[in-house]
Amino acid sequence: MSTVQQTTFLRESVAFPFCKGCGHHHYVHNLDRAFAALQLDPQKACIVSDIGCIGILDALFATPHTFHTTHGRSTAFATGVELADGILHDSKLKSVVVIGDGGATIGLLHVVNAALMNVDVTVLVANNMLYGMTGGQNSGFSPLEFVTPTTPEGNIVPPMDICAMVKSCGAEYVTRVSATDKNLAGVIADAIAHPGFALVEIVELCTEFAIGRNKIDGKVIQSMSSGYEPALLPTTFARKEFCEEYKEKVLGRPAKTKDDTITQKYISSLRGAKRWVIAGTAGEKVQLSSYLLMRAGILCGLHATQKNDNPVTQGSGFSLSEVVMSSGDIHYTGITVPDAVIIASAEGLKEVTVNGTFARCAPSTVIVMEDSLPELQSPARVYRVPMRSLCTPLRATTSAAAALLARENLLPREAMAESIRLHVGEKAALYEQDIEKLLPLLA
Amino acid sequence: MSTPRIRIRTGNQMVAEGALHAGCLFFAGYPITPASGIYKSMIEELPKRNGVAISSPDEISALAYCVGASARGAKAMTATSGPGWSLMVETVQYALMTELPVVIAVVQRLGPSTGGATQGAQGDVLLTEYCTSGAYTIPVFAPSTAAECFEVTTLATYWAEELRTPVVVLSDKEIGMMSEDVNIDALHAWPVHQRKSVPAGENGAYKTYDFASPADVPLFAPVGGEHKTTITGSAHDKRGALQKNSPETIAVLRHLQEKVTARAEEMAYVKTDDDPGADTLVVSFGITARTAKEAAAQARAKGRRVRLVNVISLFPVPETLLTAAAEGCSRVLVAEENMTGQYRSVIRHLFPGKSVEGINGFGAMITPDAILERIMA
Incomplete structure (x- = not known):
């Protein structure tokens, strides 16, 4: 603090650089x-x-x-x-x-x-x-x-x-x-x-x-x-x-107490990587399905990545999500040949066609799609299931992914169940019922 | 060994976590895909730590708020993508000229202009580096994973504070918006560092831009502190007085570059995946460095000897490390997701007598096959 009160803040005898008469x-x-x-x-x-x-x-x-x-x-x-x-x-x-x-x-x-x-x-x-x-x-x-x-x-x-x-x-x-x-x-x-x-x-x-x-x-x-x-x-x-x-x-907003740390609880038999694509309609929990899948993989000690895509407006049109799960580090995060594709609606089908996922399916690919959609010509194994009516549109992709996971035996079934339960609580039982209904259709 | 603790995080979230770890207390943001996740995380987290996270009406304001806060002494950061960076360039130059540290995360998307908001790209390498009149070196660090986003942001903050200059974290849509498992017990952070301040009690003698040797970084005094500061973006002497071209002013302008180049070796940071007998070196960075890793593993499985370098410190160019990495190799492949080989154009002179080839992509991630094919050729 200055102790002497200043009468001017200007430099001593400074010449102003302004024109004569300037305001x-x-x-x-x-x-x-x-x-x-x-x-x-x-x-x-x-x-x-x-x-x-x-x-x-x-x-x-x-x-x-x-x-x-x-x-x-x-x-x-x-x-x-x-x-x-x-x-x-x-x-x-x-x-x-x-x-x-x-x-x-x-x-x-x-x-x-x-x-x-x-x-x-x-x-x-x-x-x-x-x-x-x-x-x-x-x-x-x-x-x-x-x-x-x-x-x-x-x-x-x-x-x-x-x-x-x-x-x-x-x-x-x-x-x-x-x-x-x-x-x-x-x-x-x-x-x-x-x-x-x-x-x-x-x-x-x-x-x-x-x-x-x-x-x-x-x-x-x-x-x-x-x-x-x-x-x-x-x-x-x-x-x-x-x-x-x-x-x-705004300041002093309480810190969130929710800890989202995951530690391995289950063991997966997966060696190498699996690359899944889930597609459906925006607003029908497509990206959540992928998140739960990814989380289940991590619960089993796997590495996992998730990428989401949707149109410019967030609440309409398609929603598409890609998940990679791997026993080793995931370097390349894209999907060339998908191991599994889940298609829950016409918007989802359109998008996997437009973005080239469908064309890249191989005989090793499994496609699980809503059975009301048009027939597809693909080298992949295609399962057509009434997932929207059996599971409701909001549970369709998650239940289909969980059923396919169980059917492929990639992760212990309990891992995905835990992942779902953590997110939806008691409603997890509904997903269990969905999976039971879907499993025979994937045989 | 205990079970690792894993969290699901996007690269954008980890940039924010890195900034918070490094002591960033001021963030001003303007939303833009694919960088908005950083803005969102900072708005969520900073108020809990009694920091400032604020929405600005445009990118010009965002960076100007940050630089103003930096002048008051705060560690400050903003985040944007190519279109927003374009608007910020005036203030990036100002921060450089006024020696006010700031970190700018640039999450690249497909350009030019508003381009493809949700399409990845590595097309802003030269745009971020060569944005100043006089082509001053702006430190640019590129992460390739969510965990590296954390590390690189702590590193960028370290150097911004140490050198009192703007530093860029150059991420991209794929790294920024993708979620992945992050082992929080294995995160690497660089030391938390604060710009060196002028000691108390030297009032009257303090010069805002003083240095003994051109490579020295002037001691900082905040606006509002006990030392009178004279900040200016115009050519100035060590006191901060506007000057045309006095020898001292030219020395100050040179010093802005020299303080960075003098530390280039220290800033140099690459991750090498070595094969001592390699005949091919693959240089890459960011998202493409991951793909290169996969391609190299496949090439090695086929018996090909290949060495990989993931360049974290794109600028200043880690010349010594890159030259050393090419030792014994007859070919240098530079893989990057842009049309013309931006980083290749900067480093090719380091490899005389070697075949320097580009592996370039545009509009989509480069695939492992595209790199593998060129390694095997």
């Missing part, structure tokens, strides 16, 4: 006065500056932290600083974003999102209505009819009203003032002191590119058309700052 002079001095008025500990102040003429003001300051960022992104970096400060630390750091109208145009999302979150960031927009550093091009803040080097006939696009925009996002401290306003330092100080998002739009004139081309001066800035009316200072604040909200509502 940035007012901006810098009043930001400095605001810091002093707040009696901020400079270690707890951070200037997060953007790109452009105003962005180089960081070099003018001696004592606060300065964080000179990329064009438009300053508010996002400041948000990151404040999230870490407010949640991982003591929440004492004040971040002030120094940004022009160009940066605010590029990084509008970051400003809007900081306002939505109500994170403790103060955004001071130096709005001189154009891009000064790069030659005076019009920005998203240029008023209608504004003449710039890139709008020689006058701007034909209306400017954005950033104050209205962030207000609509729930920002509570929002105001617009002229750079020459006598109370600018006070407004900035209030904005910084506000425990949440604050935005001050400081309207300026670019002496290099605006004056001369346009019939405007400092006196008319405040009454300019197209949304540059002065905004009223807020009087009430109802929102909680984001980090406070996060600490209260």
Whole structure:
């Protein structure tokens, strides 16, 4: 902590790099006065500056932290600083974003999102209505009819009203003032002191590119058309700052007690690898079937992998899952020739046809498919069973996989039963009944 | 020996677990298939550890939040895929320039553009590495299993903190989204490491980017701490003052590269499956390294002598290890799931006088047969 109260945070007798008459002079001095008025500990102040003429003001300051960022992104970096400060630390750091109208145009999302979150960031927009550093091009803040080097006939696009925009996002401290306003330092100080998002739009004139081309001066800035009316200072604040909200509502979430560790309980006779494909309709527990199969394999000390596939929308169309179980490490995780394919519905059949699984079936492959589906020509051994009606569509793939597993004698039947039981509890008995019904049909 | 404890995990989950093990306390995420599992795991886990896991409105914000948090002193990570990485590149460069550590997990999918969200690929090798003006070396580590996702993320965090630079974990859809059995008693983790900080009580003397030798890493001081920090992404001197091209500024810009290359040998990490009498070396990484293992086993069963290298540290290129691995081999096969042989183009100069051939796939995993055929040729 500094023991001596600073009256200025600026470097001693520093020369400002701005053009004569530029509003940035007012901006810098009043930001400095605001810091002093707040009696901020400079270690707890951070200037997060953007790109452009105003962005180089960081070099003018001696004592606060300065964080000179990329064009438009300053508010996002400041948000990151404040999230870490407010949640991982003591929440004492004040971040002030120094940004022009160009940066605010590029990084509008970051400003809007900081306002939505109500994170403790103060955004001071130096709005001189154009891009000064790069030659005076019009920005998203240029008023209608504004003449710039890139709008020689006058701007034909209306400017954005950033104050209205962030207000609509729930920002509570929002105001617009002229750079020459006598109370600018006070407004900035209030904005910084506000425990949440604050935005001050400081309207300026670019002496290099605006004056001369346009019939405007400092006196008319405040009454300019197209949304540059002065905004009223807020009087009430109802929102909680984001980090406070996060600490209260999200942090300290109880740790899950569920332990999903598996240790081997059974012995499998499998030597080498088995590669299974299970296909059906999305929402009918296809991927769960594969998971239970994989889990059963691991209960027997096998290695296992599972891959799922489904269309772009998750709840419609096909669902396809691939499981590899192996007594050794599984290196290649794909399936060239499947050992077993379970097809529970038309969507599943379509998908194994489209993705080539069906064409890769060999005489060694076993296919177990719903018997209402069309006949297939395949070198594989095909069992057609009424799995949907016997087991219900939701249990069809799991019961068919369990029955085939028992029929192939790959794992002790109890391993799959345990896997199922762990997931469905007492309903496991229904699966047992399904398996009993299916087994004779797989003979 | 006790029975191993197994958990079913995706590679994405293990990246998250690796990050948590390494002390990551800040994650900002934006959803994208196939990387979303990392985001989901971090959102679930970090608040339990009093960490910050937050949804950002886009990938640009996600990485900027992370870099801001890193400036405040937090170990930070985000995760994305090719389309999101494209948006992050500006901030990756910024993190490199400002020497703010951050880990970015890039789970590759099929490109270009939005490409195939659920199709695997290894097509972002050059995109992740060569994303900076000036082609600075970004450490890129590639896992090939869920267990390696854990290990590699602890390794990436180690080096991000040690070198104060952005580091990439380059995974892919197959590794990221596939579930597999993970023996949690056999996980390997790299030491938990924190960037070196400037000692207390040197206020006034601290320079944000100070170093004695170009390969030194500047001592860190957080924004909001007792030392005044001067962070900038523009060319700067050791104090962080914007400069055009003073000799000190050029030295700082060179130092950003030199601090990484000086540690290249230490970062080098490959897993070799040796056969001392091999005439063929197969170089691979990520998901394809697994397939290469299967192909090599089949080739050996047919009497072929083959050596395998699974490259974990893709960048900096582990030149010494790769050169040594090729000793005695007349052929080097580089297997990777992209069209043009991206990693092959980077390493082929290491093998003068040898036949360097690519085994490439696109749109689907390379099969063991495709690699076996080339080994046997």
